[in-house]
Amino acid sequence: MTGFMTSTTSPSPRDRAPTSTTFSRALGIAALVGIGWLIVFGLFLSPNDRVQKTGVRILYIHVPSAWLAYLAFFVTGLSSAAYLWKRTRSLTWDRIAGASAEVGVLFMGITLVSGSLWGRISWGTFWTWDARLTTTAFLFVTYIGYLAVRGLGGTHQQRAKRSAVLAILAMLEVPLVHFSVTWWRPLHQNETVENGKLSGLMLFSLFVGLIAFTLLYVWLVLHRQRVLTLLDQVDDQGLDVAIAERRNEAVAADVTVQEVSS
Amino acid sequence: MNTWRIARLVAAKDLRVEWRSRVVTNQVLPFAALVMVMFAFALDNDTVLTRVAPGLVWLATMFSLLVIVQRAFAVETADGALDALQVAGVRPAGIFLGKAIALAAQLALLELMLLAAAVVLYKAEVVADGVVLLVTTFVAATTGLAFVGTLYGGLAAGAKGRETLLPLLMLPVVAPVLIGATRATEAALGTENATPSDGWPWIGLLALFAVVFGVGGMLAFGSLIDE
Amino acid sequence: MIGMLHAPYVIGSYVITFAGIGLYTWRMLAQARKAARQVPPQERPWT
Numbered sequence A: 001m002t003g004f005m006t007s008t009t010s011p012s013p014r015d016r017a018p019t020s021t022t023f024s025r026a027l028g029i030a031a032l033v034g035i036g037w038l039i040v041f042g043l044f045l046s047p048n049d050r051v052q053k054t055g056v057r058i059l060y061i062h063v064p065s066a067w068l069a070y071l072a073f074f075v076t077g078l079s080s081a082a083y084l085w086k087r088t089r090s091l092t093w094d095r096i097a098g099a100s101a102e103v104g105v106l107f108m109g110i111t112l113v114s115g116s117l118w119g120r121i122s123w124g125t126f127w128t129w130d131a132r133l134t135t136t137a138f139l140f141v142t143y144i145g146y147l148a149v150r151g152l153g154g155t156h157q158q159r160a161k162r163s164a165v166l167a168i169l170a171m172l173e174v175p176l177v178h179f180s181v182t183w184w185r186p187l188h189q190n191e192t193v194e195n196g197k198l199s200g201l202m203l204f205s206l207f208v209g210l211i212a213f214t215l216l217y218v219w220l221v222l223h224r225q226r227v228l229t230l231l232d233q234v235d236d237q238g239l240d241v242a243i244a245e246r247r248n249e250a251v252a253a254d255v256t257v258q259e260v261s262s
Numbered sequence B: 001m002n003t004w005r006i007a008r009l010v011a012a013k014d015l016r017v018e019w020r021s022r023v024v025t026n027q028v029l030p031f032a033a034l035v036m037v038m039f040a041f042a043l044d045n046d047t048v049l050t051r052v053a054p055g056l057v058w059l060a061t062m063f064s065l066l067v068i069v070q071r072a073f074a075v076e077t078a079d080g081a082l083d084a085l086q087v088a089g090v091r092p093a094g095i096f097l098g099k100a101i102a103l104a105a106q107l108a109l110l111e112l113m114l115l116a117a118a119v120v121l122y123k124a125e126v127v128a129d130g131v132v133l134l135v136t137t138f139v140a141a142t143t144g145l146a147f148v149g150t151l152y153g154g155l156a157a158g159a160k161g162r163e164t165l166l167p168l169l170m171l172p173v174v175a176p177v178l179i180g181a182t183r184a185t186e187a188a189l190g191t192e193n194a195t196p197s198d199g200w201p202w203i204g205l206l207a208l209f210a211v212v213f214g215v216g217g218m219l220a221f222g223s224l225i226d227e
Numbered sequence C: 001m002i003g004m005l006h007a008p009y010v011i012g013s014y015v016i017t018f019a020g021i022g023l024y025t026w027r028m029l030a031q032a033r034k035a036a037r038q039v040p041p042q043e044r045p046w047t
Helices: A022-045 A056-084 A091-122 A131-150 A156-184 A200-237 A239-261 B003-021 B023-043 B046-077 B081-087 B092-121 B128-156 B165-173 B175-189 B196-224 C007-036
Strands: none
Touching: A022 A056, A022 A200, A022 C007, A056 A091, A056 A131, A056 A156, A056 A200, A056 C007, A091 A131, A091 A156, A091 A200, A091 C007, A131 A156, A131 B165, A156 B128, A156 B165, A156 B175, A156 B196, A200 C007, B003 B023, B003 B046, B003 B092, B023 B046, B023 B092, B046 B081, B046 B092, B046 B128, B046 B165, B046 B175, B081 B092, B092 B128, B092 B196, B128 B165, B128 B175, B128 B196, B165 B175, B175 B196
């Protein structure tokens, strides 16, 4: 009887962090250190901008999160292509695509919120219909749609193929949207970041942000991808596990009753 | 059976179903007309209405497109027809093309009605200079919308909880068409001193859109309807 | 030290950012623990 229920004992110490490995732990620590540096430099050690005053501090979050969001969606596209290509087909690519899309949506949300707050300070308005913002909003909604499609169910392979195709289509849409929106509303000129007017410490803070967020992105995707793997495995185990758990509960309850009554 | 023959058969079938059931003519067209009326209630300003008439026409088109696409695939999934076709080995690209053609025909009818409504209700004016641009805009936009509608309609068809996905997936994708077609139509109608020459660049965008989704759709449709 | 100007917006953006990330991470790790209960360590590809 006991040999039957190998996978349903109470969590051992290792199970407190079931998706961790030595590498991911090191990565996580590095990310935390990076975030700490970002906060210290971004909020305290870096100077105010001559024009934007404190507003520039938001850029140390806004700009890196935007870059990471684009990177994340690019990774989703690449992984989707890797899944679709027969020679490299593997559900791992599908899970990486899904994980990266989720983290991408997270970072894009941060981009939009921080950008909105920055816009309030700098331009006096939370939103404006310029090309970059509009394309960003579009991307955000598109990938939320992608995540919704991932939740449609079916076999893992069906999900993977469907999502992969959708991701490729999304990548095709982006230039179309970009062109249409850029012709519609020309880009704003106020991007001091690209004008290179940031002083040393400010540029440094920006890079700290970029590094911190990149480490964070990799850590998150690594873990999330592992969680998705676990979820798929649980799915596969399906009914057997449910039965085993019910039996386990019955035995534990039995034992408790026996202990109480003895 | 080659792809083109399949497409013709599927298109004919879809149009015949519509002809017999009259769902688009009896339900969707009135819906679209109603949307145009409701815009007038909401915007409550004749000058504004004339000014934004092109945008409202295409906006109403987008909303009606969702309804028509849902209908086009409800027809298929009711009896598992799509699955049956796939199992029978019919090439998905042919099904895609056929349904897109039928969808385009229904869209064309819809857009004609909407344009007429804009002329009557919003006092939009069709000028002789802009007719060629106008017609080209409608053709280019309709083609792109038909391809996108068929593609994402196939994805959102069938199982529960999917139909509500269609607007979320499609509306962002058709944004370039909304922008391009509206700007081109404004140029064709001479809104806000736009001239037809302002509109032709947008036709390029609409054509590109149609090509991307035409080709993409033929390649991807099979994967998306796979159940 | 950050200037007094726009402090709520600046601090707010940092707070929202890291709260958002923290929330996502928390939910993800909780889900990991829950799922891992049914998958023994031997069957996990990374251990």
